[in-house]
Amino acid sequence: MGKIISISNQKGGVGKTTTSINLSSFLASRGKKVLLVDIDPQGNAGSGLGLDINQIENTSYEVLIGDVSALEAIQKTGIENLSMIPSNINLSGAEIDLMSEERKEFRLKEALTAIRPRFDFIIIDCPPSLGVLTVNALCASDSVMITLQTEYFALEGLTQLMKIISLVQENLNTSLELEGVVLTMYDKRTNLANQVANDVREYFKEKVYKTMIPRNIKLGEAPSFGKPINYYDPDGIGAQSYRALADEVISQNT
Numbered sequence: 001m002g003k004i005i006s007i008s009n010q011k012g013g014v015g016k017t018t019t020s021i022n023l024s025s026f027l028a029s030r031g032k033k034v035l036l037v038d039i040d041p042q043g044n045a046g047s048g049l050g051l052d053i054n055q056i057e058n059t060s061y062e063v064l065i066g067d068v069s070a071l072e073a074i075q076k077t078g079i080e081n082l083s084m085i086p087s088n089i090n091l092s093g094a095e096i097d098l099m100s101e102e103r104k105e106f107r108l109k110e111a112l113t114a115i116r117p118r119f120d121f122i123i124i125d126c127p128p129s130l131g132v133l134t135v136n137a138l139c140a141s142d143s144v145m146i147t148l149q150t151e152y153f154a155l156e157g158l159t160q161l162m163k164i165i166s167l168v169q170e171n172l173n174t175s176l177e178l179e180g181v182v183l184t185m186y187d188k189r190t191n192l193a194n195q196v197a198n199d200v201r202e203y204f205k206e207k208v209y210k211t212m213i214p215r216n217i218k219l220g221e222a223p224s225f226g227k228p229i230n231y232y233d234p235d236g237i238g239a240q241s242y243r244a245l246a247d248e249v250i251s252q253n254t
Contacts, residue, residue: 046086050226
């Protein structure tokens with residue numbers, strides 16, 4: 001039975017999609033069967049894996065509104081062991097479409113139930129918001145992974161995210177756990193980055209991964225070539241970091 005992990009933070013630009021793509025790719029490289037589900041209307045996870053998201057008819061939007069099954073929406077990525085359900089701008093209408101629906105928070109959970117046994121990990125790339133899409137992801141998940149950049153405003157808004165997670169735990173998904181916190185865009189040369197890292201570790205204790213993702217040009221370039229970092233710059237520091245993160249995730253789930 002596959003483990004479902006949401007990657008979330010309501011702030012944009014903190015490495016959610018970069019982490020979703022590269023963690024998924026490295027888990028797949030370790031022989032794990034992985035499904036990446038994009039529920040961000042920007043669709044960057046799909047384009048970052050080389051898919052032409054605007055030409056794909058069956059996306060996470062069609063899954064959420066019940067037009068197709070999750071199985072029908074699965075796309076091959078060209079990477080061994082890695083499949084995905086992509087999204088595109090159509091998903092931005094889901095909030096309105098689902099507004100009056102019963103059990104709207106559980107649409108994604110119900111859709112993934114049938115295909116869950118096919119995979120070792122299902123990774124959900126959440127949008128930078130705390131609306132019905134993110135709530136669907138949290139309801140569908142066993143755990144949530146938070147990406148935090150090691151910058152001045154890193155902890156701003158974190159209280160709100162933790163409150164939403166707590167509300168989901170209390171009312172919608174009592175088994176939801178905190179998978180871990182990934183520190184991203186880390187620059188070891190700056191006192192600020194080190195201070196933020198220390199503050200986060202003090203707050204989250206052992207839930208913070210040992211691996212920190214550095215600020216790295218190649219990580220920023222890779223999506224424009226439609227490749228995860230282990231295919232774009234396999235020997236670089238970005239690839240080394242996500243490889244180490246994947247190994248941490250595997251070790252704590254075995």
